[in-house]
Amino acid sequence: MRVGVLGTGVVGETLGSGFLKHGHAVMIGSRSPEKLAEWMKENSGGESGTFAEAAAFGELLVLAVKGTVASEALLLAGADNLAGKVVIDATNPIADKPPVNGVLRFFTDLNESLMEKLQKQFPEARFVKAFNSVGAPKMVNPEFASGKPTMFICGHDADAKKKVTGILDQFGWETADMGAVEAARAIEPLCMLWCIRGFAQNQWGHAF
């Protein structure tokens, strides 16, 4: 599959490398594609482009940008380039404010998640929440003594979730489909829960 990754942080680069490892073609998109030079050196065959170029390239897209600018990045990608495509949404609506006793602050509330807002803004894209509640180093084929970890996903399109479940199988995850897009109200805060342990114990290698 051709995969367009929107985002050059640790998540975009890790998932981009993961898709390449599993035999997919990958282009990572950025406002400044030149910043991907190092990633391309280390990931033979990987390509870089603007957000719009990566979105046009991908049959399947991954959204891996800062939550506060997710809408902006998708506008740069172009609504036409998203239409009809599965968009794996790894973002979290983390506010630009420090955590309180290790509890992250969100700019959304419990009755409307970030993914719902994005799905409303880009109704023809087929968003599936995934990869938001685990650290980047454990996203691709993680190994745990206790067995396969569980990835909670949701989205309004059953076929899109089926495709993402196939990818999660490749990436070594058991998938728990929590239902429609509204379930992102519960899945996005799993990142808060995941981070609480990290901040408290300075251990970041866990997964649900």
Ligand SMILES: NC(=O)c1ccc[n+]([C@@H]2O[C@H](COP(=O)([O-])OP(=O)(O)OC[C@H]3O[C@@H](n4cnc5c(N)ncnc54)[C@H](OP(=O)(O)O)[C@@H]3O)[C@@H](O)[C@H]2O)c1
């Ligand atoms: N870090 C983790 O382990 C982890 C785990 C799970 C989920 N997440 C979530 O995954 C997402 C990505 O996290 P990250 O740590 O990899 O990276 P990040 O630092 O949160 O985001 C980096 C990306 O945001 C883009 N960006 C920043 N300002 C922008 C703007 N004004 N307009 C358009 N794009 C802009 C950057 O684009 P340019 O390339 O153009 O600079 C870059 O690609 C976040 O929502 C995060 O909450 C992170």
